[in-house]
Amino acid sequence: xxxxxxxxxxxxxxxxxxxxxxxxxxxxxxxxxxxxxxxxxxxxxxxxxxxxxxxxxxxxxxxxxxxxxxxxxxxxxxxxxxxxxxxxxxxxxxxxxxxxxxxxxxxxxxxxxxxxxxxxxxxxxxxxxxxxxxxxxxxxxxxxxxxxxxxxxxxxxxxxxxxxxxxxxxxxxxxx
Amino acid sequence: xxxxxxxxxxxxxxxxxxxxxxxxxxxxxxxxxxxxxxxxxxxxxxxxxxxxxxxxxxxxxxxxxxxxxxxxxxxxxxxxxxxxxxxxxxxxxxxxxxxxxxxxxxxxxxxxxxxxxxxxxxxxxxxxxxxxxxxxxxxxxxxxxxxxxxxxxxxxxxxxxxxxxxxxxxxxxxxxxxxxxxxxxxxxxxxx
Numbered sequence: 001x002x003x004x005x006x007x008x009x010x011x012x013x014x015x016x017x018x019x020x021x022x023x024x025x026x027x028x029x030x031x032x033x034x035x036x037x038x039x040x041x042x043x044x045x046x047x048x049x050x051x052x053x054x055x056x057x058x059x060x061x062x063x064x065x066x067x068x069x070x071x072x073x074x075x076x077x078x079x080x081x082x083x084x085x086x087x088x089x090x091x092x093x094x095x096x097x098x099x100x101x102x103x104x105x106x107x108x109x110x111x112x113x114x115x116x117x118x119x120x121x122x123x124x125x126x127x128x129x130x131x132x133x134x135x136x137x138x139x140x141x142x143x144x145x146x147x148x149x150x151x152x153x154x155x156x157x158x159x160x161x162x163x164x165x166x167x168x169x170x171x172x173x174x175x176x
Numbered sequence: 177x178x179x180x181x182x183x184x185x186x187x188x189x190x191x192x193x194x195x196x197x198x199x200x201x202x203x204x205x206x207x208x209x210x211x212x213x214x215x216x217x218x219x220x221x222x223x224x225x226x227x228x229x230x231x232x233x234x235x236x237x238x239x240x241x242x243x244x245x246x247x248x249x250x251x252x253x254x255x256x257x258x259x260x261x262x263x264x265x266x267x268x269x270x271x272x273x274x275x276x277x278x279x280x281x282x283x284x285x286x287x288x289x290x291x292x293x294x295x296x297x298x299x300x301x302x303x304x305x306x307x308x309x310x311x312x313x314x315x316x317x318x319x320x321x322x323x324x325x326x327x328x329x330x331x332x333x334x335x336x337x338x339x340x341x342x343x344x345x346x347x348x349x350x351x352x353x354x355x356x357x358x359x360x361x362x363x364x365x366x367x368x
């Protein structure tokens with residue numbers, strides 16, 4: 001496949017996901033994992049790892065698309081993935097935002113938010129499920145995931161420390 | 177910072193250039209490790225610069241949560257557009273995303289070259305396991321209210337099954353479940 005065709009595929013893939021991100025970016029994670037594995041032939045493990053690396057950086061929580069774009073199509077792929085994922089939705093937001101000012105307040109706005117919330121949560125749960133079933137392949141890995149889950153639910157610790165701690169733990173307890 | 181002193185007035189918004197917007201969002205994009213960007217945005221927009229009143233901020237936030245996309249990015253373009261049109265929107269977006277994107281790129285390159293080293297490989301496996309715990313925790317925390325409501329548990333359960341087991345396309349799930357869920361949550365008069 002020539003490079004241009006690959007970049008076009010990356011742009012189409014992330015651009016399509018962009019406009020489907022209802023209730024926030026994480027809603028598209030299960031579809032993204034499926035597509036990354038089926039269309040771009042990365043392993044599910046690499047996808048989950050990209051999500052983990054994305055938690056180490058400041059800014060929006062969906063910068064894993066930069067990591068994925070790089071893994072799939074190099075430096076240009078990283079740039080294409082980032083623009084394709086963030087720009088289409090941004091354009092929609094600007095356009096709708098301008099129109100929304102003219103629409104009087106309606107109880108339907110609240111209904112849309114309340115209605116989309118459980119759909120978003122269901123999709124995020126699906127993302128966690130598909131990540132878990134593909135990435136947790138040893139008791140030690142399961143232990144790391146469970147400890148991280150417990151600490152995050154019980155405390156307000158910044159997740160970045162958990163990622164760094166898990167990397168250190170992995171270096172010691174996971175098979176080399 | 178002279179612009180910060182202009183009092184908010186919806187009729188005459190303070191004069192803010194795209195360059196100022198870029199720099200303000202660049203700060204947030206650089207320091208917001210580990211999420212929680214909405215809190216940073218609130219501090220910057222309402223307390224620090226006074227570009228937004230509390231009410232305006234909540235209205236913008238609600239819009240950014242209703243529309244597709246990452247909330248923080250949506251906020252950055254809404255704020256940028258309000259003061260400086262399309263260039264402002266682009267400035268907000270780039271300021272918010274560039275620092276993290278550059279760091280993500282460095283991590284992508286580093287992890288790619290490091291994965292043949294056995295210790296680095298095991299460390300990355302640790303990151304992978306951690307990712308599962310983080311997303312699970314974020315899901316449970318974000319859905320606190322939904323997991324306590326019977327109709328919502330039903331809606332999110334069906335969505336989960338459609339995505340994870342029936343393997344429907346996301347477009348289809350959003351269209352069908354979104355319509356059903358919004359109908360379930362439709363506005364009802366208090367007397368009904």
